[in-house]
Amino acid sequence: MESVRTQDVSFNDLPWKIAHYPERCTMCGSCVAACTFNAIEPAMTRRSLTVSRKVFPEPVQEHLTRPVILQKSGVENACVGCGMCEKICPNAAIAPVRNPDSRFPLLARIKGPVKRGGRTNLNAQRTLDSIIVGRISQMTDPSLDSERHTFDIRSPFGRVLQSRELPLRVEGDNLVLADKTPPVRWIYPAVFSDMSVGALSTRAWEAVALATAYLNEKYGMPVRMCSGEGGMPIKLLVSEQLRYVILQIASGHFGWNRIIKALPKMKTDPAGVLIKIGQGAKPGDGGLLPAAKVAPHIQAIRGVPKADLLSPPNHQGLYSIEESVQKMHLSLNAAFGFRVPVAIKCAASSTSVSVYNNLLRDPYKICGGFFMDGIQGGTGAANEISLDHTGHPIVSKLRDCYLAAVAQGLQGQIPLWAGGGIGMTGNAAADAFKMLCLGANGVIMAKMLIQLLGCVGNERGRCNSCSTGKCPTGICTQDPRLIKRLDVDRGAENIVNYMLAFDSELRKLLAPVGNSSLPVGRSDALVSTDRAVADKLGIQYAC
Amino acid sequence: MCRIGSIKSRTPLHPSMALRLMLSQQEGHDNSGFAMVMQDLAGVFAPYKDKPLLSLACTDRGKQIVSDYMDKKGFVQVFQWMPEVDLRPGLRIAAMPAYLFRNYDYPENMRNAGREARDELLLDTRLALRKLLEREESGFIYSFWPDVLTLKEIGYPEDIALYFGLWEDDGRLMAKNIVTQARQNTNYAIVRYAAHPFFLQGYTLCANGENTFYTKNMEFQKSLHRGYIGFESDSQNFLYTLHYVLHELKWPIRYYKHVITPLPFVETEKRADKKELSLIRESLAHLEINGPNTIIGLLPGGQMITCCDSKKLRPVVVGGDGEMVAITSEVCGLNTILPARDASKDIYPHEREMVVIDNDLAVRRWNQ
Numbered sequence: 022m023e024s025v026r027t028q029d030v031s032f033n034d035l036p037w038k039i040a041h042y043p044e045r046c047t048m049c050g051s052c053v054a055a056c057t058f059n060a061i062e063p064a065m066t067r068r069s070l071t072v073s074r075k076v077f078p079e080p081v082q083e084h085l086t087r088p089v090i091l092q093k094s095g096v097e098n099a100c101v102g103c104g105m106c107e108k109i110c111p112n113a114a115i116a117p118v119r120n121p122d123s124r125f126p127l128l129a130r131i132k133g134p135v136k137r138g139g140r141t142n143l144n145a146q147r148t149l150d151s152i153i154v155g156r157i158s159q160m161t162d163p164s165l166d167s168e169r170h171t172f173d174i175r176s177p178f179g180r181v182l183q184s185r186e187l188p189l190r191v192e193g194d195n196l197v198l199a200d201k202t203p204p205v206r207w208i209y210p211a212v213f214s215d216m217s218v219g220a221l222s223t224r225a226w227e228a229v230a231l232a233t234a235y236l237n238e239k240y241g242m243p244v245r246m247c248s249g250e251g252g253m254p255i256k257l258l259v260s261e262q263l264r265y266v267i268l269q270i271a272s273g274h275f276g277w278n279r280i281i282k283a284l285p286k287m288k289t290d291p292a293g294v295l296i297k298i299g300q301g302a303k304p305g306d307g308g309l310l311p312a313a314k315v316a317p318h319i320q321a322i323r324g325v326p327k328a329d330l331l332s333p334p335n336h337q338g339l340y341s342i343e344e345s346v347q348k349m350h351l352s353l354n355a356a357f358g359f360r361v362p363v364a365i366k367c368a369a370s371s372t373s374v375s376v377y378n379n380l381l382r383d384p385y386k387i388c389g390g391f392f393m394d395g396i397q398g399g400t401g402a403a404n405e406i407s408l409d410h411t412g413h414p415i416v417s418k419l420r421d422c423y424l425a426a427v428a429q430g431l432q433g434q435i436p437l438w439a440g441g442g443i444g445m446t447g448n449a450a451a452d453a454f455k456m457l458c459l460g461a462n463g464v465i466m467a468k469m470l471i472q473l474l475g476c477v478g479n480e481r482g483r484c485n486s487c488s489t490g491k492c493p494t495g496i497c498t499q500d501p502r503l504i505k506r507l508d509v510d511r512g513a514e515n516i517v518n519y520m521l522a523f524d525s526e527l528r529k530l531l532a533p534v535g536n537s538s539l540p541v542g543r544s545d546a547l548v549s550t551d552r553a554v555a556d557k558l559g560i561q562y563a564c
Numbered sequence: 565m566c567r568i569g570s571i572k573s574r575t576p577l578h579p580s581m582a583l584r585l586m587l588s589q590q591e592g593h594d595n596s597g598f599a600m601v602m603q604d605l606a607g608v609f610a611p612y613k614d615k616p617l618l619s620l621a622c623t624d625r626g627k628q629i630v631s632d633y634m635d636k637k638g639f640v641q642v643f644q645w646m647p648e649v650d651l652r653p654g655l656r657i658a659a660m661p662a663y664l665f666r667n668y669d670y671p672e673n674m675r676n677a678g679r680e681a682r683d684e685l686l687l688d689t690r691l692a693l694r695k696l697l698e699r700e701e702s703g704f705i706y707s708f709w710p711d712v713l714t715l716k717e718i719g720y721p722e723d724i725a726l727y728f729g730l731w732e733d734d735g736r737l738m739a740k741n742i743v744t745q746a747r748q749n750t751n752y753a754i755v756r757y758a759a760h761p762f763f764l765q766g767y768t769l770c771a772n773g774e775n776t777f778y779t780k781n782m783e784f785q786k787s788l789h790r791g792y793i794g795f796e797s798d799s800q801n802f803l804y805t806l807h808y809v810l811h812e813l814k815w816p817i818r819y820y821k822h823v824i825t826p827l828p829f830v831e832t833e834k835r836a837d838k839k840e841l842s843l844i845r846e847s848l849a850h851l852e853i854n855g856p857n858t859i860i861g862l863l864p865g866g867q868m869i870t871c872c873d874s875k876k877l878r879p880v881v882v883g884g885d886g887e888m889v890a891i892t893s894e895v896c897g898l899n900t901i902l903p904a905r906d907a908s909k910d911i912y913p914h915e916r917e918m919v920v921i922d923n924d925l926a927v928r929r930w931n932q
Contacts, residue, residue: 061708121770156869157776158776161773161774161856162773162774162776162855162877163856163877164854165875170875171828172827172830175829177846177849179845179846181846181849182846182847183847184808184813184844184847184848185812185813185818187843187844187847189815189840189843189844190814191815193813193815193816194814194816194818195837195840196815196837196838196839196840196844198839198843202843205842205846206841207829207842218622307721427783427784427787429787430784430788431784431785432780432783432850433846433847433849433850488729499570534776535774535854535855535856536776536777536854536855537854537875538826538852538854540776540777540780541774541780541849541850542779542780542783542850543777543779543780544779545778545779563831
């Protein structure tokens with residue numbers, strides 16, 4: 022007898038085990054072809070089987086070889102639970118099964134820090150779910166009819182001046198604008214947040230862009246999409262649809278060469294510029310696009326060779342918030358003739374209130390929005406240790422920033438946009454509404470968009486392989502064979518349909534509190550069933 | 565829900581007219597109080613129209629606090645009127661021990677001061693007195709302003725009227741403008757400061773309905789002006805916004821409507837003044853109201869205004885007969901005090917309209 026080599030890795034050490042049912046399997050091979058992680062393979066097994074070969078039953082036991090599908094046992098071939106095998110199998114003969122006794126976190130680190138995409142797997146608490154829209158209009162202030170009333174669902178993006186500073190001159194019974202003011206755009210209160218061409222496949226990025234344009238042009242919903250760091254296709258930069266896109270600049274400056282060269286040819290201004298300082302999924306960790314995903318077209322858009330593309334964790338040469346305002350905001354404002362709002366995106370942090378206060382006091386009045394991203398935000402690639410152990414919950418941080426502005430009478434001057442886990446449970450409208458009541462002008466969402474495209478990743482360790490270049494859904498990969506798996510039109514349609522439902526659901530929440538415009542800062546509309554949450558956010562406790 | 569009303573007349577009126585206007589709308593209030601602000605006074609106050617008039621309900625201790633403070637600040641009392649109250653048993657009123665209406669001359673160093681400086685002094689004095697009276701729980705100061713008198717009390721309006729002798733048209737208490745409210749107390753404890761109309765530096769306002777944007781209005785207003793205090797009622801927000809738009813920003817009156825009920829974005833887009841309207845909406849987003857409300861306001865110059873929420877969820881009606889114009893919640897109020905008017909000319913302002921009644925009783929209607 023052979024002794025057990027206990028240190029060998031077997032598939033019961035891995036996070037997912039493949040359950041295969043040979044009696045249903047036709048050995049068509051589809052599952053093996055579909056598995057991008059090379060986690061399964063066809064194999065021959067020797068089995069003791071009872072068979073009967075006569076025209077009448079004559080059972081005999083024989084040792085026979087039979088083809089089966091077997092899971093590979095190496096760490097590098099670990100099944101990620103994406104379920105593509107199950108999806109493609111015509112006979113339901115195979116499926117991944119979560120292994121509660123996985124030793125994977127120990128085994129995987131033998132080759133260095135674990136990298137992955139997706140959201141934090143540890144901090145999946147849902148503050149928003151202990152909050153209820155509890156101030157329902159009854160009798161004295163009637164609820165509205167979400168189907169019949171009209172609703173004014175728009176949010177500001179841009180630097181808002183205080184009323185005393187407005188350059189308005191009285192002429193008879195009228196006020197007349199007497200000078201220039203910073204650009205402010207009223208947009209839909211949900212921004213499709215920054216996912217770059219590179220992190221996403223071109224087709225996935227295109228699907229989000231297509232949905233954005235469709236929502237604007239067909240349904241009049243002024244949804245804006247942020248490009249992500251990494252530039253954009255020239256075709257779109259010089260199209261009318263650029264007005265739906267917020268261009269992102271981040272610490273790697275990827276793609277900006279193209280953007281700047283396209284400036285003279287732009288037919289219209291972009292919706293805005295978003296300077297990314299950090300993101301909630303991996304604050305202080307910088308951007309990461311593994312070489313596996315730097316395909317030729319990504320090299321072209323970003324102007325780089327095939328290599329790991331690392332955006333530094335900070336903007337080189339940036340010393341302080343004041344300097345950021347002077348250097349980055351001013352230069353980007355100037356680049357677009359002071360016609361385009363320039364906002365900033367930071368990871369939520371214990372220091373967010375100080376940063377926001379500093380921006381509010383900026384004498385140039387040039388920061389057009391403070392985008393904050395909480396720990397539950399997603400990413401295409403990060404060290405798992407950053408994903409799970411760094412960051413800050415967004416709900417209380419958003420509230421802190423809003424109340425800091427209230428204390429100074431400056432609420433609304435720099436619009437607050439918050440994200441990181443919006444729509445995590447599938448209902449983004451409820452999340453958005455609660456964030457608005459707590460003081461956000463709007464929300465940013467990204468991960469749920471790719472989930473609408475077909476991403477199967479989740480917060481319980483399923484897939485999250487965005488960093489590998491092997492995305493089984495063709496969303497986070499640049500492999501042309503995999504990209505073809507994604508149906509762009511169907512993906513865009515999913516996003517459009519979701520956003521139409523989002524809009525209806527937002528009305529369904531506005532109507533019972535009796536409001537036809539957004540209740541930004543209307544914290545009295547909320548109650549919490551959790552005393553600690555209620556106390557922290559300054560809302561009513563209810564039980 | 566409250567019932568609100570106002571009357572503007574060519575000739576001075578007695579408060580009984582306001583009572584008749586409101587009592588006919590009895591079904592809409594719950595006898596939790598009655599209040600009124602009178603402006604452009606006649607009767608006993610006629611000789612003192614330029615002397616700030618203090619309206620006060622207090623205890624004896626409160627009286628002393630006020631007298632001491634006013635003496636210390638150099639105000640000189642020139643006239644005092646105390647209503648003769650009816651102490652018959654059984655009146656349903658939570659009366660205070662004393663009601664004082666005193667005209668003062670300005671302190672000597674302020675007699676030649678400009679209007680703005682005097683306005684600020686009067687506000688500061690009222691705020692200081694309020695603080696002192698609150699600290700010792702010894703009274704309530706409602707207004708301190710030339711030619712303006714405020715009376716508020718908790719109880720049944722008809723009993724309040726009997727208590728103060730408001731039914732007696734004896735010519736002593738009269739005004740050309742009266743703004744009044746009969747209360748329906750819902751959300752808040754019955755406190756006198758929560759009773760409309762509210763007054764600030766010449767601006768009077770009463771409202772009905774619920775201000776669903778109370779929290780965001782209040783949080784914003786707190787830091788806008790030192791006079792924006794109290795917030796005992798969610799309708800004080802409307803007064804403070806009126807004061808802010810007209811007195812602080814000095815914008816034309818029509819922009820009050822643009823601030824509290826901004827046009828929908830799709831409509832703003834079609835307007836020639838869309839840039840101005842957008843800027844106003846951006847800067848004053850936290851002063852928007854979005855609930856069911858009607859507002860009646862009285863401006864320092866005597867203009868009376870009314871408008872309602874953007875969905876017309878609280879109606880109001882305006883009617884007149886050439887001698888008098890009244891604004892009120894229900895038409896039965898108008899029928900009581902203006903039975904001979906041409907009711908076909910009554911105005912039911914719509915959700916985008918603002919109605920302004922000038923001192924010559926000309927009624928102007930503006931669409932937002």
